[in-house]
Amino acid sequence: MSAPDQTPDQAPNQAEAKPERRLNMIEAINDALDISMQRDENVVVMGEDVGYFGGVFRCTAGLQEKHGKNRVFDTPISECGIIAAAVGMGAYGLRPVPEIQFADYIYPGLDQLISEAARLRYRSAAEYIAPMTVRSPFGGGIFGGQTHSQSPEAIFAHVSGLKTVIPATPYDAKGLLISAIEDNDPVIFFEPKRIYNGPFSGYYDKPVQPWKKFDQSVVPEGHYTIPLGKARLATEGEQVTILAYGTMVHVVEAVCKEKGIEADVLDLRTIVPLDIEAIEASVKKTGRCLIVHEATRTAGFGAELSALVTERCFYHLEAPVERVTGFDTPYPHSLEWAYFPGPIRIGEALDKILKD
């Protein structure tokens, strides 16, 4: 697989061509941050433990040494302070990339995100903007218990003025993160920590394969972007459309493969703004739609997706739209695999949708 942005003169012949560079999602994110900081001196990275130590997940490793303490620095343990400082820096003209160590801990910063970052452009008639990207590891499947597993994307999708992005592969993580940083609107960038090191099939009792064994880990060097608001057709099929993002893209792919189901698996990549054209085109083709997310069910983002599909594709639907989600409980520790929307729950929903 060759790098998409590689031009012929950069690779004069096969013998001298660089070997394929395979990165896991952590390395891809680190690369995106490094490149963004090289290209724009206004990009600054900040958060708890992101500086000298390089982040609890290593996403910012080496950045402080390379770019200096003025541009990559540790912060007090205050999510409110981190987001607020980023809003102020954005008003000055910087392009901050704050990190919230776990999405479960973003709540102390919510007022600053919802009332300030999201509304700044609107309330000032574009005098002030918040060109910031809040990175935060999210999602379960790692025995993280109640406060290291949550998927709070629906909270942000409900806020006008915020964009929410969730990558599912190293290639996408880099391209989407660079786009998010270059975007002039505030972006919530949720990183599914379950798939930092390798994709996850949903079979927790099987060994995890590292990203290096998958083509989606081929991450070109240098700058490239993936537009926000565009979905990726992960697999193509006629039987059913499956809408997913993050870790669940890989789980549904594995289930379809196992069951021999030919599905359009749409990795949404951005949930706001949503790629409604791709969703409509696929559901009108297949006539069936399954929505899968880890987050709790009631008022989760799946409800919005279900409503949109029903409103826009009603006369094409051959079965009710189904949702497979986490249960409406806090994320449990010991019963993680009973909670996680795994192969059985997804498989049964597919059987129901494809029944006749």
Added chain:
Amino acid sequence: MADRPDPQAQAGHNAPGLSLHVPEPKFRPGDAVDFSHVDVGEPGKQPRPDETCAPETMRDFAYGLVRVLGDDNRAHGPWDPKLDPETLRTMLGHMAMTRAFDERMFRGQRQGKTSFYMKCTGEEATSVAASMALASDDMVFPSYRQQGILIQRGYPLIEMINQIYSNRGDKLKGRQLPIMYSSKEHSFFTISGNLATQTPQAVGWAMASAIKGDTRIAATWVGEGSTAEGDFHSACLFATVYNAPVILNVINNQWAISSFSGFAGAERTTFAARALGYGLAGLRVDGNDPLACYAAEQWAANRARANAGPTLIEFFTYRAEGHSTSDDPSGYRSAQEREEWPLGDPVMRLKNHLIELGEWDEERQEKMDLEAAEHVKKVTKEAEANGILGHGLHHPFRTMFEDVFEELPWHLKEQAEQAIHERETKFPGGLPNEGKGA
């Protein structure tokens, strides 16, 4: 283990029952007011420390009160900023204009020309005099009661009134509640309804200025009631951790709507004293003394500019009027408080100082007040030509959907079309005052 409570003993035995302390202001409606318990110190007695001094040496400044103007209307002591008479007259003019503006806008709300207004009567020095000590491109992050900064910085009154009326001249396109101004040109940050959010943002802005090796500093204003918000803690902490070039101005006007300052923690300490715990420089200042306000802000600005660190200033003042046009203070405090307030009125004090200097007189003051009132009246008329709230002269309908994002996404395009359709259904010929698509 001798002092460990005996688990066998009856609960509360041999000890008084616990009791909850709920703060109560000294005076309620109808009460006679006596402020003799308020220690305001003596003007000119506080020394003026070096701007680069260590925060821990400032204990007396956090508990005392920096004052310059005495009852004799003269300037006293080392904090006298020694401003020339012309600057003092300019200061007085801005404060008088701020007061005249408040009077007119308050009346405009009562006449139904707008939905809402908030005066800053009695607190004019804390915005006008303080911002005069800053450079015009120092960034300010105000709360909703610092209209004096805009007036001091020369923001056109008509823009303020257009915003208050949400008319077609409103730069903010009718999106914001009246008085939530924004002017990047005047380095005045967009005001938010969410209290104290601007304080840590100001610190972030100051950090950015330091990151870029700039020379500009940031200043933010927050009421004493809002210091109870977590954001205030974040601001103090980030300011001290990064030695940010920022001034945290706390306007202690004694009241947060109906709650007296005791509910923000004032019964046992000062707001300036909070600085000590963070390692910030802390100053407590007579907020009705324009010279002290100027001098303290200048001290803090010099400190910030010298990379010597942030400062927290408590301006001790009194909210002379109701909280807003939606508030009636006679429901919770004694009407006498305003008259009895020991630090007087900032406009009168500066006026009397100028008269004492032989640089002003009652006649000129009367003329100035009259001219200010006339000017505001004239500009109000001009602004009314752009429409008043609810009379149709507002921004085109479609603009409601703009600036949520830099570009209009598909779902907002769809909703904009729906809104325009509803409008056309309701008013088939369109409204006379509205443009196409309005």
